[in-house]
Amino acid sequence: MPEGKIIKALSGFYYVLHHDQLIQCRGRGVFRKNKVTPLVGDDVVFQAENELDGYILEVKERKNELVRPPVANIDQAILVFSAVEPDFSTVLLDRFLVLVEFNQIIPIICISKMDLTNQEQEKQILNYADQYKEAGYEVILTSSETETGIEQLQPHLENKISVFAGQSGVGKSSLLNVLRPDLDLKTNDISTHLGRGRHTTRHVELIWVGNGLVADTPGFSSLDFNEIEAEQLTNCFPEIQRASENCKFRGCLHVSEPKCGVKEKVESGEIPDYRYEHYLNFLQEIKDRKPRY
Missing domain, CATH: 2.40.50.140 (Nucleic acid-binding proteins)
Structure with a gap:
């Protein structure tokens, strides 16, 4: 057959x-x-x-699958987050990163709309980019208007199945139009009334971009952690996972346990406060989840 x-x-x-x-x-x-x-x-x-x-x-x-959007056997996720319009959100990015890491998909952080930043905003984004690189992530700064970063992004797509994901209105379709101009994917401006983009992608489809297949998806409609257990969350933060090797107690959740290698790295500034804070918030969310029977 x-x-x-x-x-x-x-x-x-x-x-x-x-x-x-x-x-x-x-x-x-x-x-x-x-x-x-x-x-x-x-x-x-x-x-x-x-x-x-x-x-x-x-x-x-399958080697992996996502429920929303429904795609299987993904090699990597290009997480597109705009520098502005809508503003860059570390907490939303970290939610995406946790879900992608949990599904054993390689994440690449793509910060779009860099051409719209002022000097102060650019400085802040560059600082975030350095911190995420330090954590172990690939970060690419892009602009669909000036085509900044496109040459850097293209080689990552070769011979891979990639999913472009991110909140609505961040410019996923615009980036794909630059990568493959004949696509002419529909894009919509930000709805200023809602402060977010309107959904422009209706179904999931793999399209050829160079020698790779790319899914332009309607975006994650669910960002909950229903499948993740508390003890698995550490593995979804690479820098916390590395630091946890120095924890005194096995199974340390890095909250109030003594001699915790993660908290030491937070105190020394090697792990940014916001990353640790998001870890704690996500951990509490998992603990508060209603039990499944």
């Missing part, structure tokens, strides 16, 4: 890329029975009724 990759899902149809051909497939009823939903990015076994239509018979094992 032929195998391929789902690159688009729309109205109950799955568009499977097989060599250079796109086959429009439906899912077999057995998927509903087994509560398996094929996702964009899935590697599948299918049966072709003819050259253009077929049925998906099997979904191969």
Whole structure:
């Protein structure tokens, strides 16, 4: 049986890329029975009724998946956050980073709209960029208008499946239009009344950008930590994970335990206060979560 990759899902149809051909497939009823939903990015076994239509018979094992947006087998997440309009938010970025790290997806932080910053704002963004680099993240400063940072971003997309994610209105579609001008993806200005962008992307689709596949997604509609346990949160903050090796007690949650390697790094300024504060807030959120049965 032929195998391929789902690159688009729309109205109950799955568009499977097989060599250079796109086959429009439906899912077999057995998927509903087994509560398996094929996702964009899935590697599948299918049966072709003819050259253009077929049925998906099997979904191969996934290395990861996101629920919202529904994408599987992602190599990396390009987290697009604007420097201004809307203002750069470390707490929102850290929520994205935790979810991406938990799903074992490599994050790349892309700070957009650098052309709109004044001198003071630029200085602050550069400071944040240095701190996130120090934590261990790749950070790229970009502008769709001046094409700043595009050359730096392009090589990261080669031979990878990437998901572009971030809050609405930060310029994800604008960046993709610069990376591949023929896309002409729809973009909307910020709604000044709401202070945020209007959703312009309607479905998830993998598109070719250079030699890589990119998902332009409708954005994360859920940023909760329902799947993450308290003891797993440390692993979602690389600099906290490294510092935790010096904690006296195994299973230290870095809150009030004595001889905590993480708190020592916070006090010395090696871990920024806001990163530690976000860790504590997220930890409390996980602890306060209603138990699942």
